[in-house]
Amino acid sequence: MRADKKTKLLAKQLFKLSLVNGAVSPEQVTGVLGYIEKHAPRQSLALLQLYHRAIATELAKASAVVEHAGPVSDAALQSIAAAMTKKYSRPVTASAKANPKLLAGLRVRVGSDVYESTVAGQLATLSL
Amino acid sequence: MLTLLLATVDTAHAAEAGPLEGLKQTFTHFGVEPKYLVMQVVSFLILFGVLYKFGIKPTISTMEERNKKIGDGLRHAEEMQAKLAATATETAALIKAAQLDAQKLVDEARKSAKEFADKQNAEATARAADTLAKAQQAIELEHKKMLNEARGEIARLVVKTTEQVLAKKLTDADRAAYNEAATKELVS
Numbered sequence: 001m002r003a004d005k006k007t008k009l010l011a012k013q014l015f016k017l018s019l020v021n022g023a024v025s026p027e028q029v030t031g032v033l034g035y036i037e038k039h040a041p042r043q044s045l046a047l048l049q050l051y052h053r054a055i056a057t058e059l060a061k062a063s064a065v066v067e068h069a070g071p072v073s074d075a076a077l078q079s080i081a082a083a084m085t086k087k088y089s090r091p092v093t094a095s096a097k098a099n100p101k102l103l104a105g106l107r108v109r110v111g112s113d114v115y116e117s118t119v120a121g122q123l124a125t126l127s128l
Numbered sequence: 129m130l131t132l133l134l135a136t137v138d139t140a141h142a143a144e145a146g147p148l149e150g151l152k153q154t155f156t157h158f159g160v161e162p163k164y165l166v167m168q169v170v171s172f173l174i175l176f177g178v179l180y181k182f183g184i185k186p187t188i189s190t191m192e193e194r195n196k197k198i199g200d201g202l203r204h205a206e207e208m209q210a211k212l213a214a215t216a217t218e219t220a221a222l223i224k225a226a227q228l229d230a231q232k233l234v235d236e237a238r239k240s241a242k243e244f245a246d247k248q249n250a251e252a253t254a255r256a257a258d259t260l261a262k263a264q265q266a267i268e269l270e271h272k273k274m275l276n277e278a279r280g281e282i283a284r285l286v287v288k289t290t291e292q293v294l295a296k297k298l299t300d301a302d303r304a305a306y307n308e309a310a311t312k313e314l315v316s
Contacts, residue, residue, distance in 0.1 A: 070303020076311040083315040103294050104306035108314055117310035119294060127280070127287040 011050035
């Protein structure tokens with residue numbers, strides 16, 4: 001089902017209600033979901049999908065996934081989280097994820113933004 | 129009437145006796161009778177008149193007519209000859225003019241044909257040169273494309289080989305050091 005304009009606007013308003021100090025609040029999200037369950041607005045499925053997508057995108061912006069090959073120290077993860085928090089002006093947490101295909105180096109993904117410094121990336125640049 | 133005439137003549141002869149007497153005697157001597165002579169003369173004159181009226185005059189008239197016709201025919205022939213000569217001259221002039229015109233047309237046709245042939249040759253040469261240039265450009269492009277493909281394939285193989293070598297040769301210490309450097313690069 002495709003959402004109409006009113007549904008999109010409502011999803012946007014509910015998403016804004018879910019933020020506290022620029023971050024997604026679990027309590028607010030619970031309240032929003034309760035509201036939807038109670039009032040069952042029209043196109044509730046499409047509304048929930050839009051809301052879920054917005055929350056997931058926002059959560060992804062608040063999380064930095066650090067792909068790495070080889071050992072990565074906690075200090076490095078913390079420094080990356082601090083740098084991203086400063087860059088995006090909101091709390092960003094860093095989580096490590098092993099990726100041997102990178103050969104060596106780090107690839108940081110924040111939302112749809114990607115920062116990379118890996119041997120595989122440099123070799124790929126050479127092959128172009 | 130003839131008898132009356134002869135009697136008149138005899139009377140006249142009798143009246144004129146004298147100087148004519150000698151002549152009369154001479155005629156008599158030669159057996160010539162004047163009355164017969166006169167009759168002969170009159171008969172001759174009558175015959176001459178009849179012949180002149182019905183024979184000579186028509187003949188002369190016919191001859192004159194024929195002469196006139198012949199003269200007209202000759203004049204006509206002369207005119208025709210003159211006309212023929214004039215026509216021949218005019219025809220010769222016309223033929224000469226026609227020959228000149230024909231020669232002119234032939235020359236123009238030759239000139240046009242030569243110009244057309246030259247133009248066709250020039251166009252064919254230009255087309256051939258253009259085709260050759262395009263073929264050379266296509267060959268050069270194909271050559272560059274092949275070189276690029278070969279270069280890309282070689283680079284891909286080198287990178288793949290390097291990746292395999294690095295995957296085997298890099299130690300955890302090397303990776304940790306590289307990760308630290310990457311962290312500094314990303315943080316800065």
